[in-house]
Structures are given as structure tokens and as C-alpha cells.
Amino acid sequence: MSNKIGRISATEKNPTSNDEFIFWLGDEAEIKPFDIIKAENNIGKKKSISYAIVKEIYHQTDSAGHLSNYISSDFGDIDCEPMTKHIGVTYATASVISNTKDVYMPLKDNVPVYFAEKDEVKEALGLNEIKNPIPAGFIEGTNNISVPIALNKEFLIGPEGAHLNISGISGLATKTSYAMFLLQAIQQKTNDTAIIILNVKGADLLRLDQENPELTEQQVDAWKKSGLKCKPFDNVKYYYPYKSNCEMYCSNTSLEKESLEKQNSEKKSKNYIYTYKKHKVDLDLLFSNVDDPTYTMESIMNYIVESSDFYNLTWEEFKTKLGEYCKSGERGHKGDITVQSWRKFKRLINKSINSEIFQEAKSSNPSRNQCYLSDEIKQINGNDVLVVDIAKLEEQLQYLVFGDVLKSVYELKLGETDREEGNIPRQIIIFVDELNKYAGSSAPKSSPILKYLLEITERGRSEGIILFSAEQFKSDIHDRIKGNCSTHVYGRTNAIEVSKPDYRYIPKVYSNMMTRLVKGELILQHSIFGTPLKISFPYPSYNQKSDLLIEVGDEEDE
DSSP states (O other): OOOEEEEEOOOSSSOOOSSEEEEEEOTTOOOOTTOEEEEEEEETTEEEEEEEEEEEEEEEESOSOHHHHHHHTTTTOTTSOOSSOOOEEEEEEEEEEEETTSOOOOOOTTOEEEEOOHHHHHHHHTGGGOSSEEEEEEEEOTTSOEEEEEEEHHHHBSSSSBOEEEEOOTTTSOHHHHHHHHHHHHHHHOSSEEEEEEEOSTTTTSOTTSBOTTOOHHHHHHHHHTTOOOOOOSSEEEEEEBOSSOSSTTBOOOSOHHHHHHHHHTTOEEEEOBOHHHHGGGGGGGGTTSOOTTOHHHHHHHHHHHOGGGSSOOHHHHHHHHHHHTSSSGGGGGGGOOHHHHHHHHHHHHHHSOSTTBOSSOOOOTTTOEEOHHHHHTTOOTTOEEEEEOTTSOHHHHHHHHHHHHHHHHHHHTTOSSSOGGGSOSEEEEEESOTHHHHBTTSOTTOHHHHHHHHHHHHHHHHTEEEEEEESOGGGBOHHHHHTOSEEEEOOOOHHHHTSGGGTTSOHHHHHHTTTOOTTEEEEEETTOSSOEEEEOOOOSBOOOHHHHHHHOGGGGO
């Protein structure tokens, strides 16, 4: 063996165990947390190799205390050589992650410790045994090795496990870039998975089909080492909120005119609208962030859906009809609902239904390029990528569109369309940033979007509905949603966040490192790995237009 770095140290107070051990380092040895190391575990006739991951690193001397060190330096002369040279040792703790022959007896004292080589890292993590690997980045070792890692498809997008959550502070956590890398890997490695992406800010995700002209040869090579082609997404379609008074093909978006013209000429973009006749039943989605402890809003919605008074209207007629129910008298108490409740409902409606996405009917004018988003989603095919832009919509309307996406996917997968089951994508992944807005720990229990998200994360994998999500602070997310994710990714965060209960099962040294991660570094937890891993990943292969993103500010990668 080569790359010897130290030896096992088993003492009276710190014995080795089947899970953990301490080893001292040679004077010239350099290691860091997350390095994977190895040692021979020779028990009886079973000669095997134990692999472990480095946790904490210490340096200890025979000095009685800091005062002794101060005195030995001529009572605090920082320029003098110490009169007494202390004996010192650098040592580290490591957690056992696997053994080549399933031997988990404690390692014995003085056994040599080595860096694991590239093939041995793969063996330690079980990467060679993954049947359906999805590339997920690289492990970079102190011994100058770079090991491509992969996630088990069955545990990433089902059916064994599913759902991914990425957390980290704005700008430095590279959450969106990593999500796009994984989705690109999924598109290249599968042919039965469809992807729906919510663009929630700027034009971040509105050029997924364009090549990145700024990639260096080294960055392209990183994609090849991952086992992937360095290319933009295939089969991408874009959906924008309809806007009548604009020059850019009636799309309410921050995307530059040049790209929008290209998408339109290639028939890759449409403008979605909402009509009363088709979307009356979806109005409850507008109130997803409205606390309704007595379910008054829900009662009004049920009444509107079932009452003949509200049948076959236009949006303006609907508002007028609501005004009649807000008048004092017998009519205002229809459905045993008070006038005050109707008035509250009308205020919320008037505040929300003031956008041009609310149209009386779908126009046949090709220049308006109008569509119903739900119909488009229900025609999605395997390997399709649908990008739904909601960045320039008001918050209440973002709830409506996101809820419409969730509802449409659910209806498609539950067979509520005319499509044959064999023609429906086996898995549909929905990616949304700023998950805390829709599924925060303080979200109203009556929120219809929260109900959809809970249903997806708790039972969606059996139906092939997968949630990929991102947010700044994991502690803000509903417990049942993050608890059902089989894959967790952590970018840089702050000390207050890592002190929250969500990080209690992550070794302290790793959670502390989350406050020091640089852009492009992430910590990954996946069901098949017995330990968190620090990873890096290739630079985005699609056009991010960094010169435009600078104008957006720190939100570019939130």
C-alpha cells in the first residue's frame, strides 16, 4: 500500500470501536474532513480493508496548559524560540463506512492508515453496485484524486425513495445550478421522465435550450468525466404569463427580446391564460397563504362551484355577482355564509384578479399564442422539459399557477385524462425554488397547495410524481415534506441555521463546515450512502447570460 498517513491509536480513554476510531498523523501528512481513508482489519483468517471518512482533526501537546506555553516563550515574547520544546501529535477521528468482507470488528492499535485510491473510494461508497446511476458530481480528495459519484435512480426519483431538497443562503449556495445539473443528468440517463420547472426570479431558467458560450475546455471536460454530454437541455418548451400591451409576443417576462424571438420562431413558447369557465374551480389556490381556521373561504368556494348563480359567467360578471352577495339582507346569507365573509372573499378576489392572464376566452389570434397551462401539462411526454415563468407575477398569482401545475400533474398521473397509461411519462419531476413560500412551517393548514405538496411527498413516488425543491433555510420547511425527501443537499448557510434541530443528526464538524463552503461546494446526503459527502459539480451547460444576471444582484443563484 502507498499513501500512508498515520496509524490507529487505541487508548484507555479512547478505544476504537466498530463505528469509529482515532489515528495519529505523520508530521508531513495533510488531510481534511470528508477524506476517505483505509486500514487493514486483520481478524483471524479474514483479511479485509475497512474504509472510513475523516471527521475532526486535532493537535495535542504534552503541555499542562496555555500558561505553560506562554511561560516557555520567555513570558510571552512572540519573537523568541520556546525554551522548552513540547512533544506534540496531530490526530483525527474517522467514522467507518464499509468493509470489503463485512467485518466490523474494531481496528487494532498501531495499524497503518492510508488514503483510499480512486477505485477504492468507489468500492467504499458502493458506487460500482449502483444499477441505474445518475451522475451527481465529484469527490475531491486531499491526495489529488477526483472521483465521479452517482445517485441510485430508484432512490432519487422512485420507486424505492424519492424527492430532493436543496438548502443554502442566496448567491453562494449554487442551489439552482446543482438542481439543473441533476435534472440534465436525469434527462440524459432516462427516457421516461418528464420535467417541469418553475422559474421564480429573473430570466435564470429561460435559456435552458441555449448552449453556454463561456464554458472553458476544463469545464467541458468535467461533464465528460461525469459520464455526461456537455450540452443544453433537449425538448424544452417555455410558458409565459399573457400580456396584451407588449412588443415581445404578448409575454410578461424579463427574458430579453432576442431569446424570446428565437423561442417563438422555433415554436417553443406559449402564453398561458385563465378563463372563468375553465378555472373557476381553481380559485381556492389564490388563497393558499390566507389563514382560514374556520374554513370560511373553503365554504364560499364550494358554494360558488355548486351554485347555479355562478354558472357560465365572465370574470367581470363574477365580480358583479359577488357584489350582490356582499349586500346586507337575505341574499347576502346564501349558503349560511355571513355578509362579512362574502365581503372578505370579494376583497381578495378584486386584489388578485386584476392581471391580464385572466381572459374571457382563449384567443384564436396566432400572435397572442395563448394556451391553457393545465392542458399543456396533461400532454407532456417523456424527456420533455416544461419551464413555467412566474417571476413577474404578483404573489397571489404565483400561488395560482404553481397550484395549477401541481393539480394538473396529479390529474394526469391519476388517469383523469383521455391518454393511455402507457403514453404518460413514468415519472414527472416538478422543480420549484423558494419552497418556503408554499410549504413553510407556518403555512396555513387549509392551504390547498400545501395539501398537494404533502400528498406528493408522502404518496407521490408510488404515482411517479417527484418533487425537487430549494430554499434558503431548511428549518423553515414543513416537517412532513422535508422528512419524506430521500436526498438532501446543503450549500453554504449560517451558524444560526445549523444550530436548528434539522441538523442534529449531521456530525457537528460537517454542519460547522456548512458555514464555510465556497460557491460550487455542497454537502450531499443520499439514502444509499452511509455518510454525508462533500461534492463539487460541473459548471452549467446552458446559457446563463451572466452579464444580465449581474443586474439582478445576489438573487441570481438563490
